[in-house]
Amino acid sequence: MLRATLKGMASRKARLVLTSLAVVLGTMFVAAAMVLTATMEKSVSGVIADAFTGVDAVVTSAEDPAAAQGNTPSATLIPADVLDTVRGVDGVDTADGDVSGQVNAIGDDGKLVGAFAPTIGFNWNDQSTGYNEIRDGRGPQADDEVIVSAQFVTDAGLSIGDTVTAYSYSADRADYEIVGVFGLSGDRDSLAGETQMGFTTAEAQRLLTQGENAYMTIYVTGDAATGDIADAIGADYRVQTGEEASEEAAEGFAAVADIMGYIFLGFGLVAVFVSVFLIINTFTIIVAQRQRELALLRAIGAARGQVVGSVLAEAAVIGVIASIAGLGLGVLLGWGLSQLVSSSAMGGLPVELEVPPTSLWALAVGIGVTVLSAIIPAVRASGVPPVAAMREAVNPPKPLRGITIAGLAVTAVGGVLVALGLTDNLGDLGLTGFLTGVGIAFVGITLLTPILSRPLVALLGAVMSWSFSGRLGKLNAGRNPRRTAITASALMIAVALVTGIATIVSSFKETTAELADQNLDSDLIVMGQQGANIPTFAPETLAEIKALPDVSAVGDMYGEFFGAEVDGRQTALLASEDLPTSLGIFSGTVAEGSADLPDDGLAVNESAAADYGVELGDTVPVTFADGTEVPLRVSAILDDALLTDGWWVAPAQIEHFTVPKPMQAYIQVADGADVDAVQDQVDDILADEPEVSVTNNADFVEQQTSQLDILLNSVQILLALAIIIAIIGVVNTLVLSVLERTRELGLLRAIGMTRGQARRMITVESVIICLFGAVLGIAVGIGLGWTVQQALEEEGLTSFALPWDLIVTYLVAAVAVGLLAAIAPAARAAKLNVLNAIAYE
């Protein structure tokens, strides 16, 4: 029996290659995801372990840095006397205090160095030289000297002998002479794309600890027990061994690779899911072709089980071969992706290939999916009575009631899960519930596609029916709803996912545009990209902009986001040099009192006032981050408005802010003045402001949403994979159609259908199937996008917008795919030998 199976397979190579390809692609992505994750983890932990070489213990603040973020940085600092205590512990050879944090440096081009990766400032000490290798020059010996990393030299365009300006959020600008350049061990310029500046300890503390003589971390060498050190310095500090600290640091870095791994795994699973349809269809074809052979086997005494076994054996052979190929290619892809991630996001980290044992799962998935998908056609094949199969192959259309009811039920279950997942009813499992729901809903909708195919195919076909061969193609497409549906479903899933994401992205864009439109009465905006530090600019710049002849009004905003308290509760504070003008530009209105605040005045929106239980004229204690405590009087209550909600203090209080500089300016250009010209003038004024730039409203919206476009493009590229599988599925189905209808085609050719007409007939069938899949996918995708938008409406995603340009693109692409998929089957139909086709049985 196996022999007969293998021989049969050899005679159907092309079909098997197509099916295998689907399995290969799916397995490849699953394997690549696992290899990527494992490889990055290994590579990163290797590097981090290097960094901790020779470090025996690490002391940090016991305060969780993440939880402490809102507090003053001093909460996580280790005072200098603790370092002395550590040095005194028995067995401690050396102990070095480390100060590090983000700084801003201005590059050769006048803009901030490292737009995407941070610039890290730290204190250059003896410990630094173990892991860092001086390539040129020396370390800093005076407070106005700095040693920079090789990546800094590349990014900033500055090198030894040059002067660099740097500052931090708490320290003003200062100039430093670059006295040295260092690289990282392993001849690397950077760990993960970041740039580094090494200062003297005193200067690092001025920049990063607000001048306090304190450290973030203490690195200890020697054989002192961590317990002894902990006992000596008390419970405010955490003591780890070098190894523990290394692992913890590696985990943070590997998280990036993990996320990418999950994304790839997700797409791999989508590919596998889509492959299921293709495999089911292919085996249906193979079984149809073998129907007589199988019936003959049954007639001469093969049991049903043997027939099923024969088909499953074929599936297993394909599954094994394709999965092994997929695994091999997946390892290659995973390695390639690791290189890509390393060079683009990890500063050329040396990649150590790691093929984890878990990647064997990809093998199991590939084989399992293939065999499981083949079961349905196999069982169906074995159910054909021998005598029936020996006669002309007739496939009476089966009723669609059962499958439709099942589809409705499954879709409903999926929908409920999606709803629950999006409405926070599942707690931590929300995202899992949502994704599972989407998956289940896809299965349900797939079951519904046969019943949907009837009206939709008729409708789509009506457009194509202008020629007779087109009409025949339409009729053929509607002939076997199940097959048309399952073929189109593969395409539907891919299109639904991209359309869903595109819908969410366009809704975000629309929301942003509307926000800008409705709430912003300005022509130009001065602001910077949000980084770890909030971008600001000099207050004098604001005055210069106001002085421009064509500027009619300027709204401005200062902010204090950490460490301020109103009535004992932590909250952000806002300020404007000219609150009445700013309110006008931000579409804010005063409900009570006056926005022209006295020095001890306070303005607040209605909701916040109600929340704090304050009214006009009340006096409220306000504490600034610098520790100043003043009683302020509520002198204005503002109507709730998106951009003006919160506590506003008078300009006189700005000096107490951590960063007493404006964050944003909104410029109104005088009527009739040239906005572009004003933008150029403002641009000139901002030449010395590295953190911010001026944009017009349209660019502003574009800037706010550009990240989303990148996301959408990545998703589209990855889903192209699923689309390739779907195309293979369409080709398979068409080949099956041509095979099954050989006699019909022969007749049509015999009574005068030209080859061109025959080709057109198949092509129309193909295009209809693809369009059906695309239309369905677009509908499902819009539904998906709408659901998510509704769920996020509360969070501010207020507008729903359809990505019309993309929808049209997808429809055009579907037609193109249909034409492409039809090429081979149509050629086959056209080349058909009329005589053989008529004699074909």
Add this chain to the structure above:
Amino acid sequence: MPLANPPAPQLTRTRSAVTAANLWRAYGSGEAQVVALRDVSVQFASGAFTAIMGPSGSGKSTLMHCLAGLDTTDRGTVRIGETAITGLNDKALTKLRRDKIGFIFQQFNLLPTLTAEENILLPASIAGTKADPEWIARIIATLDLADRLTHKPTELSGGQQQRVACARALATRPEVVFADEPTGNLDTRSSGEVLRFLRRSVDDFGQTIVMVTHDPSAAAHADRVVFLADGQIVEDLHRPTADAVIDTMRGFENRVPLAGEAR
């Protein structure tokens, strides 16, 4: 019946609808070669009903396929009306089949997606022309299909399906209708209906029909029966009766051993 007289091309006063001259057709090569037609020359008169008979492998189907432009010939010429079809390319042959030839097959070969009426109008639809409605109405009335026009083939009996196929073959008023075992899949009653219609279409409409059959009673409806054996015409009967056909067949079955398989 003696076989002494070698068959000669039939020269009649009427115009010839199909003419074959010195046809040769062989399949395969070397030792496996089977010669299906050996120097066959035959004419089919316009407005006549001719049956081609012969044992399995005699070459009767090959002859019909060559005459209808479905198969190529190795040597010799075929003319449909005034058109020589040997040497025509696929496109010209396709057009010729569409415009000048009608087909009736043993398996009916109706398109399952189309209604009976659409099947009848199929050749005109493919050509992108409009069929003559009066003519179509007349065929439909003759075949008694008026109340079956909106049915799909699966809703029709075998006899009804073959009648639809007959209507389709005649719909474009072709030069000649080739019928390949048209009653092979039908019961006696339906066979009779189909044969009587073919007869009537010759008598009433002047249609030319060439029918391949191995059923003597079917052949008896024809004006003339041409017998093939081993790729050659061995007998040519005019105004045959079923008994005469049976006698002839019995005659050469005794003399001619069964030939090898030909297509």
